Every structure is written in C-alpha cells, then in structure tokens.
Amino acid sequence: MTYLNVVEVESAISNLANAYPSLTSLLTLPHPSIEGRTCRALRISNGGFGTRDAVMMIGGVHAREWGSCDILVNFATDLLSAYTNNAGLQYGGKSFDAPTVQDMVNALEFVVFPQVNPDGRLYSMTHDVNDPNGWRKNRNPASNNGDPDSIGVDINRNYEFLWDFATKMAPSAPGASADPENETFHGAAAFSEPETRNVQWLVDAVPRTRWFIDVHSFSELILYNWGDDQNQTTDPSRNFRNTAWDGKRGIGNDVYAEYIPSDDQAVAAALANRMQAAITAVRGRNYTAEPSFGLYPTSGASDDYVYARHWENPAKSKIYGFVIEWGTTFHPDWSEMALIVDDITAALIDFCSAAPCAGGMIAVGPLTNQLSFVDVPAGTGTARAIVFSAQSCQPLTLQVTAGPALTSGPGTLGLPLGGIVSLPAASSAAARQALIWVSYTAGAANTSAAGSVTVSCPQTGAQWVIPITANAIVKPTVASMLVLDRSGSMDSPSGIPGKRRIDVLHDAAPTFVELLGDMDGIGVVAFDQNASLQMAPVQAGPLGFVNGRVLAKSAIAAHVTNPAGSTSIGNGVELAHDTLAGTSGFDKKAVVVFTDGEENTAKFIADIASKIDDRVYAIGLGTVGELNPVALSQLVDNTGGYLMLTGALDASGQFRVAKYYLQILSGVVNSQIVVDPDGYIAPGQVVRIPFNLTEADTSADVILLSPWRKYIDFKVETPAGDLIDASVAAALVDSAFVPGASLDAYRVSLPAIWPTHAAHAGQWYAHLQIGDSRTGPSIASSYREADAGRSQLVAHGVPFSVSVQAQSSLAMSASATAQRAVPATTIDHRVQLRQLDIPLDTPCSVSVEATDPNGVTSTAALIATGTGTFATATDAPVAGVYAFHYVARGTSFAGVAFTREQVRTVGVWAGGDAPPPRSGPRGDDGCCTNVVACLLEERGVQALLKRYGIDAASIVRCLEKHGGKS
Numbered sequence: 001m002t003y004l005n006v007v008e009v010e011s012a013i014s015n016l017a018n019a020y021p022s023l024t025s026l027l028t029l030p031h032p033s034i035e036g037r038t039c040r041a042l043r044i045s046n047g048g049f050g051t052r053d054a055v056m057m058i059g060g061v062h063a064r065e066w067g068s069c070d071i072l073v074n075f076a077t078d079l080l081s082a083y084t085n086n087a088g089l090q091y092g093g094k095s096f097d098a099p100t101v102q103d104m105v106n107a108l109e110f111v112v113f114p115q116v117n118p119d120g121r122l123y124s125m126t127h128d129v130n131d132p133n134g135w136r137k138n139r140n141p142a143s144n145n146g147d148p149d150s151i152g153v154d155i156n157r158n159y160e161f162l163w164d165f166a167t168k169m170a171p172s173a174p175g176a177s178a179d180p181e182n183e184t185f186h187g188a189a190a191f192s193e194p195e196t197r198n199v200q201w202l203v204d205a206v207p208r209t210r211w212f213i214d215v216h217s218f219s220e221l222i223l224y225n226w227g228d229d230q231n232q233t234t235d236p237s238r239n240f241r242n243t244a245w246d247g248k249r250g251i252g253n254d255v256y257a258e259y260i261p262s263d264d265q266a267v268a269a270a271l272a273n274r275m276q277a278a279i280t281a282v283r284g285r286n287y288t289a290e291p292s293f294g295l296y297p298t299s300g301a302s303d304d305y306v307y308a309r310h311w312e313n314p315a316k317s318k319i320y321g322f323v324i325e326w327g328t329t330f331h332p333d334w335s336e337m338a339l340i341v342d343d344i345t346a347a348l349i350d351f352c353s354a355a356p357c358a359g360g361m362i363a364v365g366p367l368t369n370q371l372s373f374v375d376v377p378a379g380t381g382t383a384r385a386i387v388f389s390a391q392s393c394q395p396l397t398l399q400v401t402a403g404p405a406l407t408s409g410p411g412t413l414g415l416p417l418g419g420i421v422s423l424p425a426a427s428s429a430a431a432r433q434a435l436i437w438v439s440y441t442a443g444a445a446n447t448s449a450a451g452s453v454t455v456s457c458p459q460t461g462a463q464w465v466i467p468i469t470a471n472a473i474v475k476p477t478v479a480s481m482l483v484l485d486r487s488g489s490m491d492s493p494s495g496i497p498g499k500r501r502i503d504v505l506h507d508a509a510p511t512f513v514e515l516l517g518d519m520d521g522i523g524v525v526a527f528d529q530n531a532s533l534q535m536a537p538v539q540a541g542p543l544g545f546v547n548g549r550v551l552a553k554s555a556i557a558a559h560v561t562n563p564a565g566s567t568s569i570g571n572g573v574e575l576a577h578d579t580l581a582g583t584s585g586f587d588k589k590a591v592v593v594f595t596d597g598e599e600n601t602a603k604f605i606a607d608i609a610s611k612i613d614d615r616v617y618a619i620g621l622g623t624v625g626e627l628n629p630v631a632l633s634q635l636v637d638n639t640g641g642y643l644m645l646t647g648a649l650d651a652s653g654q655f656r657v658a659k660y661y662l663q664i665l666s667g668v669v670n671s672q673i674v675v676d677p678d679g680y681i682a683p684g685q686v687v688r689i690p691f692n693l694t695e696a697d698t699s700a701d702v703i704l705l706s707p708w709r710k711y712i713d714f715k716v717e718t719p720a721g722d723l724i725d726a727s728v729a730a731a732l733v734d735s736a737f738v739p740g741a742s743l744d745a746y747r748v749s750l751p752a753i754w755p756t757h758a759a760h761a762g763q764w765y766a767h768l769q770i771g772d773s774r775t776g777p778s779i780a781s782s783y784r785e786a787d788a789g790r791s792q793l794v795a796h797g798v799p800f801s802v803s804v805q806a807q808s809s810l811a812m813s814a815s816a817t818a819q820r821a822v823p824a825t826t827i828d829h830r831v832q833l834r835q836l837d838i839p840l841d842t843p844c845s846v847s848v849e850a851t852d853p854n855g856v857t858s859t860a861a862l863i864a865t866g867t868g869t870f871a872t873a874t875d876a877p878v879a880g881v882y883a884f885h886y887v888a889r890g891t892s893f894a895g896v897a898f899t900r901e902q903v904r905t906v907g908v909w910a911g912g913d914a915p916p917p918r919s920g921p922r923g924d925d926g927c928c929t930n931v932v933a934c935l936l937e938e939r940g941v942q943a944l945l946k947r948y949g950i951d952a953a954s955i956v957r958c959l960e961k962h963g964g965k966s
Helices: 006-019 065-083 098-107 118-127 194-205 262-283 302-312 334-357 501-514 548-557 568-582 603-612 627-637 656-668 726-731 780-786 790-796 928-935 939-947 954-962
Strands: 024-028 040-045 054-059 087-092 094-096 107-111 207-218 223-224 289-293 320-327 362-368 371-376 382-393 397-408 411-415 422-423 431-442 449-455 462-473 478-485 521-528 533-538 588-595 615-620 641-646 672-675 676-679 686-693 699-705 712-717 738-739 744-749 762-770 796-807 809-819 825-835 844-851 855-862 863-866 868-875 882-890 896-908
Touching: 006 024, 006 040, 024 548, 040 065, 054 065, 054 194, 054 334, 065 107, 065 207, 065 334, 087 334, 094 262, 098 334, 107 194, 118 699, 194 302, 207 334, 207 641, 262 289, 262 320, 262 334, 262 548, 289 371, 289 382, 289 896, 320 334, 362 462, 371 382, 371 431, 382 397, 382 449, 382 744, 397 411, 397 431, 397 462, 411 462, 422 431, 422 478, 431 462, 449 780, 462 672, 462 744, 478 501, 478 533, 478 548, 478 568, 501 588, 501 656, 521 548, 521 568, 533 548, 533 568, 568 588, 568 603, 568 627, 588 627, 588 656, 603 627, 615 627, 615 656, 641 656, 641 896, 656 699, 656 896, 672 686, 672 712, 672 809, 676 686, 676 762, 686 699, 686 796, 686 896, 699 712, 699 762, 699 809, 712 744, 726 738, 726 744, 762 796, 809 882, 809 896, 825 844, 825 896, 844 868, 855 868, 868 882
Parallel strands: 054 107, 054 207, 207 320, 223 289, 371 462, 478 521, 478 588, 588 615, 615 641
Antiparallel strands: 024 040, 040 107, 087 094, 223 320, 362 382, 382 431, 397 422, 397 449, 411 431, 449 462, 521 533, 672 796, 672 896, 676 796, 686 762, 699 744, 699 796, 712 762, 738 744, 809 825, 825 868, 844 855, 844 882, 863 868, 882 896
C-alpha cells in the first residue's frame, strides 16, 4: 500500500458515505479549487446533523504533507466500522473498548475534511517525489507576475487572524510573508483563496463545532492556542483585538503576551496532553504538547482563526483550535507512514473521547415539545414525562420555574415527583435523558383543557415553555349483578378436598369484586326455587376502603344454602335483569351467574330469555351430567358473554373457579389477560414469572391467588429491575396494592414513573418467594396451619396462581363453538387480534391447548385466515367438558412483544341437541314431558319405535309445542 492520490482521497470519503448512509452525510464545499476541483467533507452522526457538538478535522492543507489525508480517511473508516459493529479499536499498545467508541459517537458529531488543497497535493505528488521539502502552497498564479516560482498562497497564512502581519506583528517576527515567492506568502487578502473560504464556510455551516484539529507535518508536536505570541491569563486587555499592541506581537518574553482565560488554557492543555499520551502508548513516540507559539510565531493560521471567532463575536461558539505536526519528514516511506497513521488515529480517537468532559460541554434541550393527555377518562389520574436530552459531564439541573397550570378547561395538573431533576457528573458526555413528570387528573367528561409548564436549566440559562393539552372522556362504567345459586346441592362435595360447592363459591366469587373499577357497580342476587335481592347495585368505590366492594364481599360471605332448595335459574336472572333495568348511572350492565345444577323449577331460562338484553356470563360448577349446558348456553348466547364449565373438580383445580371469575371480570371491564400460569413455590426459591407489557397497555393488574398468600413475599419487577412492593405502589401515580379477601394484587398505572426513569413497554415479572424470619412468616408456619394440605405442601411447596390483566388497546377475542352439542362433533376455534380496533398485521401466532373430559391435553396451532384472524378445528369424540386455553404471541404496532391468553369451555353431551326446559301451557314445570323426552333419546327406545314405524322426532316436536322439555 502507498499514499492515497488526490482522486482516491475523494473516492474514499464518497465510499464511506455510501457504505454508512444512516450515519454519514457528504458535503460538497461551495468553492472549487483554482484548478476547478470539487472538495468534499464527511459528516458523521448517529443523532441527526447539527443536533450535537462537533469535532472538525481538516488535513492536506500543505501540499507536501501527504500523510495527513490518509490519517483522516483512516480515522473516519475506523470510527464508522467500530461503531457499527459495536467493536473496540487497537493501535499498537493503545486500545479503546466498544463502549468508549459507542459513547463517543453517541455524544458528538464529526466533520472530516481530509483534502483541503487538492491542486497543491497533486503537484507535490507528481513533482516532489524525491524532494525532501517540496511544494507547500496552493497553485494560485494570481500574484506571480509570470514567475513560475511565485505561484501559490500558503493556505495556513490566509485566514482572518492578524492576517495583516506587517501591522499586527513585530517586524522581527512577522509570522508570514508578503512575497509571492516565499512559501509562507499570505495572499492578496484574508480568505482570498477558495481553500480557506471552504474551511470558513464549513465552520459556519456546522455552528456547533466546538473543537478543531488541523493535521500537519512535521515536528512531532501537539499544538494549541495561541500561535501569535506567548499565552498569559491575567491581563485581558492584551489581546489580538487591541490595536494598542499592534507591532509588538510575536516576540517571546517581552511586554506582550496573548490573553487566554485560564479555564480555556487548562482545557486545551489537557486535551493536547491526552493526544500526546495516546501517541506514546501506541509505540513509544514522544510528542511534545505546547502552545503553537512554541514552534514559531504565526499569523493567519487556522487554529487561531477558529478560536478567535468567539472573541470577535461572542454569539459564535467557542472553538478550541489544535494542530498536530506528525512525523519527522514531510512524506516518509509508507512503511513508516502506516505506523504514523496508527499513532495519530489513536490520538484523534482519544481526543474525541475526552473532549466533551474536558471542554465542559453542556448541551440540553427538550425532546418533548408538547404534553398531550389524550382521552383520559373523567376523574382518572395519569402522568406524562417531559423528556430532555442532556450531554454534559458536569452536574446538570432542570427545574420547573412556572406551572404546571391550566389556562382553560377543568382538571388538575401536578408534579408527582417534584419539579427538580438533577443529573450527576458523568465520565462521558454521551446523551442522557432527564424526565420531569407532569400529572393530570381529568375533569368532567367531554371537556378539554390547556395550559403549560416552564422548565429552566440554571447551568445554561435556557428556558422552555412546554404547552399542555388534555381532554376528558366518559369513563366507561359497568354495573354487574352476581347471581348465586343457594339450592340444596350447593352443600355437596365439590371434588376439591375439604371443600363443599358453597365453599368454592365463597372462595372464588370475591375475586370478581376485588378489582372492579372504583366507579363500577356491584349487586348480589341469591336464588333457589325463588330469588331474592341480597344487595342492590352500588358503586364499588376506591380500592381498599369500606364501600360497595366490601358490602358485596360481605354479601357473598353471608350467602348460605337452603337445604330444601331447588333450582330456578330463570327467577334469579330475571330479578337481576329487572334490578339492573331500574339502576341508572352506568354505561353497561352485566349479569354473572354461578350455579351447580340443572334447572328443575320454573321460571326456567327459556321462560325469561326474551327479556335478556344485558351481557350475561355463567359459571357452571360440575359435569355435563349435573348441569344443563343447553340451557346455560341459551342464557349467554348472543349477549356478548359466555359460559364457563368446570367439569369435575379435584385438588389440581383449586384455582379454576376463581380464575374463571377473573376472566369474566376481564370481559366485563374490557381488560386483556396477559398471562395466567399456576405453580408451586418452595422455601428458598425465588419465582419470577415473566409477562410483557406494550405501549398499548395503560394499566396492569398483577394478581396472586393462593390459600397461603400471607406466607408469600409478592412484588412486581419492572423491565429495569425495580421492585414494586406495597409502599412503592402507593407512591406511584394512580397505583395501589390490594390485599384482598381472596387475592392480593398490584394495580399499576402505566407508565410507572420513578424520578429518573419510567417503566412501561418491556418484560416485567411477578416476583414471589416464601417469607423468612426477617421478612415475614415462614413455610413452617404454613405447614402447621394447613393440616389438610400438609402432604401437598411437603411435596411441592405453596401452590399459587398468577394472573396479569391489562387495560389495553391491543385486544384478543376468542370463541369455541361446537358444530353439534352431541358427541362425536367438531369444535371450531376462532381468535381475533386488534390494536386500536384495527386488525393486527404484525407477526403473530396463536395456539390452543385443549383438555378433554379425561384430562388429556393436546396443542394445535391456529392458522391465519385473514389480517389478525386465526382459526382451526378440533375433535370432541366423547361427552363431557372440553377446556381450551388460547395463547397469542406477537408484536404490537410499535414492534413490542406481547402475549394474550383466554380460556373457553364447551360442553358436549347426549342431550345437547334437545331444547332447554320451559314451563308448560298448564303452568306445570314440564316434569313429565322431560321424562318422556329423555326416554326418547335412548337408542333402544328409538329402535323399538322405529320397528313399529313410529317417528321419535315427531314426538319430540309435539312435546316442544305442547309441554316443554327439560
């Protein structure tokens, strides 16, 4: 390999721009060279151009200093490659790890102009191959008067800094020459040359340039301001702008020295020393770091020009100027130059890593231009963050200096975490985020509000007024009636060891009540052959207070069986419906029925079916032989509700009914089930149950079911690893811990906000472990108290079930429908996924785990039949209850992972095609016709009738017309 020629330098940066289009921009500079060549510079940034402080590097100013262009092309190549590949960099004994490279590129913009003087470089590379000194200037003939030895201007004496050296500098130290034949000829005027005008334009085009490095050779020096005279930090009046000192500059140890603030000198010296140390680390070369005057006095030089701009016009950013004088000859053999390239690239990388902190960079501004509280339900509180991007190694403060306040409309604004956010000092100036949280409690429904909040940064003096807009909508509310069976059979064993059916009701039904919305209504009806209103619908009220939900749980606890009671589901549902019809103040209404038996007393469901216009859900406790799934299905069909059948219960089904109630609750309040697993936890074990929340989720309930909840230390873990316990939940906006009678739960409003960050989309965990002597009761305590379950506890640990439900615009609906209700049949499954009520077109999959009446499970994948729609079919060959657990996985519209789960059941039995019972025309309950119809379903009876030519189907039709059927 050898030096890049003029064409190769330009093509190299063009190729980099093409290879890294998301990180680079190729700038065409406005002034062609004297010989008509176009020059280009490469901008590098991963955060948008002009949004960050910049390091500008130029090279190829002096024609004979060939290696400067190669150094800057190598710097840009290495930086882009390492950042893109998340890799480190190694130069001899100097290394930079990947995080250092990432921080550097995340903090800064880079402007690389490797070939300032292409005409001179071409001339030098074609005429100076054997000349140890060679050509220095550009190729401008304007001042040569026909003398070929007088062509060109020294680019680095043509900048507007003491350019008029004859006036500004001492005669014995001019720093430049007015003789066109001299290699330091300063030109006809400041910026007379297209090359210097290109640099001037580039600095103006990137106004956030804070550091400038001009790469030259030779002398093994790292130079910083000033170059016209020695530095001094005590007398500001001795400065390049003061004409009283004209003619006295450029002589060491005399009356004049150039003023530089001590802080600036310290910054410049520190960065120069960083470069010097990096070079030494590569292969031991000992460069000297000093002010530019240490080499010789200069005027019209680039490094002093860029630093002087701020002193001429304080509105322009302060730019620290540096010169690197690499090597010991102008164009050494390439074998040596390749080593020098490593030396200087290491110095530049280390400089960029250190510059933001050494330079005291403070860049801060809001990423949030407006706070919008959209469609907040009336009376509900939520919070939004004003997000600031900050780049500073120094401590930084942001504080609210006015507001937040509404200027119009109802509602309340607040600062839930206070109005001051402080960022500590940092080891790098990589962009950090600072969040100021503003809360909004919505006023009346269908109103809008507007206001603002003002935030200031004392360190920079900047101030931002952030407008606030909000609107309130009707908070959807639902009044629910629990319709609870008290017939005599509710005293029968449930199948769960030690539990009667009424005990299962007492354990499970309160789960529906615990997590109702505070503005939702709840009432209770009890039924046997008659129905009675145990509790008229009242508002549930805030979580954890004496209110409607407490009264409802008391009504459930007081619900007792009537040993002589029969079953009239129709009476119970009718009373619930009529009560809800007379209840106002709720947007929707729902009936939730719990029964363990087949109706045997009027009124029947069929008798009151025409009145049902509420959403109706039903839980049937028992097998198809103990229930009448036909009648119960008629109760819920086409109402928006559904039927859940438990089948036979045993010890493994201890949570089943409670989980059914929780799922029905999600349907009633329009929430989504995220995950719903069961398990055991043993002493010393930490169980972390993962669940994903998305940007579509506005709140989450994390629910723990366990008979021994008091022995479980239950927390919620955020994606950042923060643990939410009861005290933390109380401090979060619109969040709470609910220690219920039948469950424990966390209700977390999203985003959950901390002073420095927020938790929203990502993987969360339900965090469980058994308490010990330091945190609470031990597992041994639970063994002593749980005689009935002792063997289970010893073998497995404490049983639990965790359910996570989310209020969300990402919704799943599932249905399971038997083609016939008698075996053998086929069950059709259909699942829909929607976000913002739009079919979800992102990558998703849906599966169903089927459990047959014998407890045998199988899994099937649902097939996509349209956007967001999935379907399949499974066989149901025998009678009984089939349970289906649907799981959907995929990504939201924002690309965030999600899961959704639901359970459905289907009952298949020999009488599934028979019509449900209804009262007969004489007012009897159809008991006799029930018996006849049942006999007609027997195959032997059907065969006998067929032998004598009697149509059993016609008899059934007659019974339906004249007597009803049970």
